[in-house]
Amino acid sequence: MSTRRPEHRLPEDELELVSQQEQEAKQQYRHHVYVCVGAACLSAGSADVQARLEAEVAGRSIAGGCAVHGGGCRGLCVAGPTVTIEPDNVLYGQIKPDDVADILDNLGGQPVERLHRPTDKPFFMRQQRIVLELAGKVNSERIEDYLANGGYTSLIKALHEMTPAQVINEISRSGLRGRGGAGFPTGLKWRTVAKAEGDVKYVVCNGDEGDPGAFMDRSVMDDYPFRLLEGITIAAYAVGAQQGFIYIRAEYPLSVKRVQNAIRQARKMNLIGDQVVGTSFNFDLKVRVGAGAFVCGEETALLASIEGQRGQPRPRPPYPATSGLWGHPTLINNVETFANVPAIIRNGAAWFAGIGTEQSKGTKVFALTGKIAHSGLIEVPMGITLREIIYDIGGGIPNGKRFKAAQTGGPSGGCIPESHLDISVDYEALAEIGSIMGSGGMIIMDEDTCMVDVAKYFMKFCMEESCGKCIPCRVGTAQIYHLLEKITQGAATMADLELLEELCDVVKHTSLCGLGQAAPNPVVSTLRFFRDEYIAHIVDGHCPTGICPLQTPQNAIEES
Amino acid sequence: MSGVVTLKINGQDIGAHDEESILQAALDNGIEIPTLCDLPGLSRIGACRLCLVEIAGNSNLVPACITPVQEDMVVTTDSERLQAYRRTIVELLFAEGNHVCSVCVSNGACELQDLAETLGIDHLRLPGLHPAREVDASHERFILDHNRCVLCTRCVRVCDEVEGAHTWDVTARGIESQIIADLNVAWGDSESCTGCNKCVQVCPTGALVDKGRSVGEMRRRREFLPYLTMMRKENGK
């Protein structure tokens, strides 16, 4: 427990007061309209919707009163911009400014049929929300709203009722594992940092979400950054860190803005800073913006980038837990990992451990994209089957097409074919079939997708994002890419396929960091399940889906 | 205080100081492990992956240059698998740049050429990428030929760590990575370069060479490096 300072009024009571005032203020309005201001809905025009709502509400009298808020990602990005009416829990989708009048006319009554998105559907019912529990229900830019919804009670509980060791024990017993993709036990990592020698320690949050099609962490940072701050602060208390950094990719300007705003507000409330909520615990937090390199999602490269060095990985050991930022012990976790922490502290390790599978506990947030009816952001319990995700939550494959494969883990991951649709979505099962949990990107592909083309797409990504430090990744990915190009052009031979497999093996086993080691995965995985498609390109000179523009072979070696 | 550990390398019993790297322990006992980015006297970065070795009980290959020896470690440095990986890595390098040994001033004194020979590489299975790269001959005494650069970053490190100038660094990423002077100026225009030529002496290939040399005439002097490093350490104490 952290030592308390004698105060005339306890800081946690002050926070309670803020929370109460916020609740009372909200009760003055019968209706609360939340306009999703996540990046997806913003790009679909939600800012205009919000502006019209505010203008209309100001211009008419609504029985009981109505307040308009920005904030409220319900995850159904395909229906953006979305609007949620609370406390009636009515969700509207694909709202245009001209729909606003209808929505306001029907407040408290029957939902407007043509705009209504019932929330008793599997998309919502089959999800289980822990990380995103408050997403869609709190204002993204007001810490008061977060407090009014029970925010920061976990931090206060940790600081006042638990020792750092108890916090770590709780996280360990919960079974939480790193949500960045590798699934390292979070409690074990925290304990290593806590035990590491040194007075100066750091906590770093990895918000450099770079996988194509992945936007789980962005959503947390955009929609309710306070939750992330609370998790990080609890972690800092547990491991004994005084300073934290949130590393956010530059391509997420909204996240940067919202997190910075959250930090300012948290500091004002003394939820970070000196003597956090009146205890002897000091902790401050800064945002570091990335410079556009995918590799900076790799922890040692990320740390180098924070230090102002070229963002390149270095060999481990030593691990950041013992020698991280400027050589000091550093805890580095992903956004989603931290966002789980407040719920675990609040509800207890046993509760969390009760969700999921034997070895994969809790939930996982996925960005469901591609050829799927309900693309968007979902959170599901570990152990759910892929079939449930795709057909129940995702609403199946649009246009009557047939499912072909799901890609998880982005450029470091692999493909899951139809024959494995009933796979349990957990760390072990996914690894067993050559894919990975990854950070949460899930791209659904239908029968029109050429798997060689998919492999080529990811290899191009890896080639362009290789940092260039080690030879196998720098040059190997380029050679693999050129071989894949040759295959999709119809100019390759079976000897090329052999060479392709050999190069994948070399890059996997000799690259310096995890990105290089995992770079061949999309190729290896598609070769494992869709080898016939490679053969069709090479031997028959034919792309089964017609995606690849095959040419007549030139300069092919004459076997003799 | 350092202790002594015993380990096995390629079946041979070896004693080593516990702060030594596997590479050092192997070299001290006459066991050769190929290296490229490593150079005694410079920091070790484990980037070229040529010194990867197998350790019993560890499913991952580890770079011998930065992995410390441990008591009872069982190391293999020359398995068929490792040699095959090394051949591919060197092939990758040859295919990456424009390494035309026959018209190189470093012909006969090149570590890349030597690696190909000792690893038994007699042709390249991989297609050459033939990038269009520049030759920077703007310096009055030296030439930087990007066609022959293997990005070992010895020049970057010697300039930063030994000369203290930090003229060299790397720009861009992946296959586009390139050594640059200062903030990407012509070498001759660099304000930080002291002209000490340490980079030229540590370059393993024909990328950094003296101006005015013809094919096969380039020779390097590196004896200064360990002594300089040692003297600096002594001064620092």
Place this chain on the structure above:
Amino acid sequence: MTRAKLATVWLDGCSGCHMSFLDIDERLLALAESIELVYSPLVDNKVFPDDVDVTLVEGSVSNQDDLDKIRHIRQRTRLLVSLGDCAVMGNVPALRNTIGGDAVLRRVYLAPDLTNPAIPTAGVPSLLPEVLPVHRVVKVDVFIPGCPPSAEVIFYAVGELLAGRQPDLTDKTRFGA
């Protein structure tokens, strides 16, 4: 005793490998006892025979003529040997790969100071888009790197091949020398 049929062929190279071959000097006489030189820039025969035992290829595959020739030869040769760096890895001819064949032609034949700038087309084979080592076009059985490989190495390698053995060139030759 039937003598082995040996051929040598000169694609895109400087003929240095052939010179090195001739540098075998008086041992050529001994070699002549066991071989019959059936096709070579060094002899008059204009037609590549049908059943050659060993063909030494100097030079890279740079134009359509080289490509046609080496494919023709491969079909009529038991053992094909890439002799020297041009055949083995492209070497100097492949320097043009960084800029492409068209740029080379323009630079040479359309330079502004020429009296009759024109890219020749009649009677000359067209350049391939990329200069290739021989094994990128046909299967190669033995590689002898070097620029050129020494007479010693060539003599040794040919001797081994005639004796039915794969020559071990470790420590005998390398890229560039």
